Amino acid sequence: MEAVSARARGYVAAVALLALFCLLPLPTIRTPWWALGLLSALYAGCEHVVRRRFGGTFYPVLLAGAFLLPPPAAALVPLPAALLSPVEHGPALPRRVWRAARPALAVWGAAEVHWALGGRDAVVAGDFPYALLPAGAAVLAFCLILTVLDGGIRAVALGVPLGRAWRGLLSRSLAPVAVHGLAGLMMAVLWRSPYGPVAALLVLLPMCVSWWVFAQYHRERAAHQATIRALVQAVDIKDGYTRGHSERVGQASVMIARELGMDDDRVEVLRFAGILHDVGKLGVPTRLLRKDGPLTPEERRIIELHPEYGHEMVRGISFLGEARAAILHHHERLDGSGYPYGLVGTQIPECARVVAVADAFDAMTSTRSYRRARPVQAAVTELERCAGTQFDPRMVGALTRALGRHGWHPTVTADETPYETRGGQPISGAPR
Numbered sequence: 504m505e506a507v508s509a510r511a512r513g514y515v516a517a518v519a520l521l522a523l524f525c526l527l528p529l530p531t532i533r534t535p536w537w538a539l540g541l542l543s544a545l546y547a548g549c550e551h552v553v554r555r556r557f558g559g560t561f562y563p564v565l566l567a568g569a570f571l572l573p574p575p576a577a578a579l580v581p582l583p584a585a586l587l588s589p590v591e592h593g594p595a596l597p598r599r600v601w602r603a604a605r606p607a608l609a610v611w612g613a614a615e616v617h618w619a620l621g622g623r624d625a626v627v628a629g630d631f632p633y634a635l636l637p638a639g640a641a642v643l644a645f646c647l648i649l650t651v652l653d654g655g656i657r658a659v660a661l662g663v664p665l666g667r668a669w670r671g672l673l674s675r676s677l678a679p680v681a682v683h684g685l686a687g688l689m690m691a692v693l694w695r696s697p698y699g700p701v702a703a704l705l706v707l708l709p710m711c712v713s714w715w716v717f718a719q720y721h722r723e724r725a726a727h728q729a730t731i732r733a734l735v736q737a738v739d740i741k742d743g744y745t746r747g748h749s750e751r752v753g754q755a756s757v758m759i760a761r762e763l764g765m766d767d768d769r770v771e772v773l774r775f776a777g778i779l780h781d782v783g784k785l786g787v788p789t790r791l792l793r794k795d796g797p798l799t800p801e802e803r804r805i806i807e808l809h810p811e812y813g814h815e816m817v818r819g820i821s822f823l824g825e826a827r828a829a830i831l832h833h834h835e836r837l838d839g840s841g842y843p844y845g846l847v848g849t850q851i852p853e854c855a856r857v858v859a860v861a862d863a864f865d866a867m868t869s870t871r872s873y874r875r876a877r878p879v880q881a882a883v884t885e886l887e888r889c890a891g892t893q894f895d896p897r898m899v900g901a902l903t904r905a906l907g908r909h910g911w912h913p914t915v916t917a918d919e920t921p922y923e924t925r926g927g928q929p930i931s932g933a934p935r
Contacts, residue, residue: 507594507597507660508659508660510660511597511656511659511660513659514655514656514660515600515601515656518601518604518605518652519600519601519604521604522578522603522604522607522608522611525574525575525578525608525611526575526578526579527575528575529575529576529579532575533573534572534573534576535572538571538694539568539572539576539579539580541700542564542567542568542571542572542580543581543582544583545564545704546561546568546580546581546583546584547583547584547587550584550588551584551587551588554588561683561710562645562680562683562684562687563683563684563686563687563690563706563707563710564580564707565581565606565610565687566610566613566641566642566645566683566684566686566687566688567686567688567690567691567694568580568614568687569610569613569614569641569645569687570614570617570622570623570626570638570641570687570688570690570691571626571691571694572614573614573618574611574618575611577610577611577614578607578611578614579607580610581603581606581610582607585603585606586599586603588602601656606649608648609644609648609652610645612644612645612647613641613642613644613645613648614641615644616637616640616643616644617638617640617641619637620636620637620640622634622636622637622638622641625637626688626692626695627695629692629695634688634692635688638684638688639681639684641684642677642680642681642683642684643677645680645684646676646680647673650669650672653672654672655668657669662908662909663761664908667761670764671766671767675767683710686706686707686710689703690703690704690706691703693705693706727822730820731775731778734779734782734785734817735749735779735782737785738781738782738784738785741785741792742784742792747913748781748865748866748869749777749779749780749781750778750913751913752777752778752780752858752861752862752865753774753775753777753861754774754777754913755777755864755902755913756773756774756777756857756858756861757770757773758901758902758909759773759857759860759861759901759902760773760857762902762904762905763857763897763901769825769854772824772826773826773829773857773858775823775826776823776825776829776830776833776855776857777829777861777862779817779823779826780829780830780833780858780862781809781813782812782813782816782817782830783808783809783810783813783815783816784809784812784813785812786808786809786812786813786816787805787806787808787812788805791805791806807842808843810830810831810832810833810834810842811831813830813831814827814831825852825854828852829852829855829857829858831843831855832851832852833855833858833859833862835850835855835859836859836892836893837856837891837892837893837894837895838892838893840893841893851895856897856898857898859893859894859895859898860886860894860898860899861902863882863885863886863889863893863894864886864902865913867882867885868882868911879906879911883902883903883906886902886903887903
């Protein structure tokens with residue numbers, strides 16, 4: 504996100520003002536500044552290491568602050584990390600303000616709940632298992648506040664519909680933050696014990712091990728992405744006229760999937776499906792892919808083998824899941840006239856019906872060797888004309904709504920070279 508809209512800036516400013524409001528009682532309370540400084544420095548250091556080496560966030564120290572400090576003081580713990588950490592994308596100021604205000608409000612809320620339920624006395628007295636109750640409530644408040652703020656920024660900055668902006672945020676964050684909260688509680692108890700803050704730091708060791716495991720997962724995920732990227736680049740090199748097509752189909756598939764309310768895991772699978780739908784072209788002779796004139800029936804039959812070639816190539820890649828079915832069936836048609844198996848209606852996997860619409864849309868809105876690109880509205884009209892026979896009307900409707908809301912601004916990382924248009928032959932949806 505290179506630009507930050509005025510609405511997003513206003514939202515961030517409102518959250519920052521709310522965070523400042525939470526700090527107002529600070530001069531009137533007795534604050535253990537040395538503990539605040541130590542926790543702030545520790546949190547900044549942990550955040551720096553975690554973000555740089557593993558990715559993600561590190562909440563145990565933040566939640567330990569909520570269990571140890573008065574709420575206004577606890578809200579100050581995340582500020583040094585937010586202000587000192589590098590900002591990868593501009594503009595820097597609203598992003599730093601957001602990074603500071605968001606966790607400040609969350610930890611303030613957690614501290615308020617913890618103190619209101621007598622958590623501070625339970626930590627000092629080592630009153631277990633009662634100490635788990637206020638700590639659990641504090642973690643829940645922490646997650647709820649983050650969910651509200653994150654859903655709001657998604658709705659305001661990214662234009663995600665209100666009905667879906669908050670969907671899944673709480674359920675995905677609750678379990679990992681609960682683990683961090685337990686570590687934070689252990690830190691707080693040891694901090695208050697005769698062994699002091701040094702003993703509390705030992706709690707971070709198992710957390711470091713868990714982050715190492717988490718990092719391995721991310722490395723594996725990066726390897727998956729590299730595999731996909733290599734396959735797409737191979738297709739782009741082989742069929743230069745459709746360079747960037749795979750990424751655009753992936754983006755259009757994501758738009759349809761989100762409009763249909765699919766969860767994030769399926770959205771990611773559909774992104775893979777869109778990107779890799781034409782990987783089978785690696786098995787098609789290059790002279791056919793680059794042929795300027797009409798194809799003979801024999802040449803068309805050869806090209807129509809590419810879904811099966813693609814499925815053979817990726818069927819051993821387990822992380823692709825149902826994307827493999829989309830690669831095999833994305834040229835099937837609802838009326839049974841598609842290929843390779845002539846499936847009808849709901850026999851065609853849902854993910855394949857999504858990719859089919861995305862594929863046809865991008866094929867029509869991009870220039871090929873045999874015809875010029877159509878305007879977006881003309882492509883949508885063609886999709887709507889073919890809905891019910893060639894395409895699933897539900898997928899066409901989802902794409903139409905998504906285009907109306909967000910427009911069509913695909914971001915392609917491949918090196919796109921403009922090609923001279925030769926010929927003006929019209930297309931009917933899902934060409935070669």
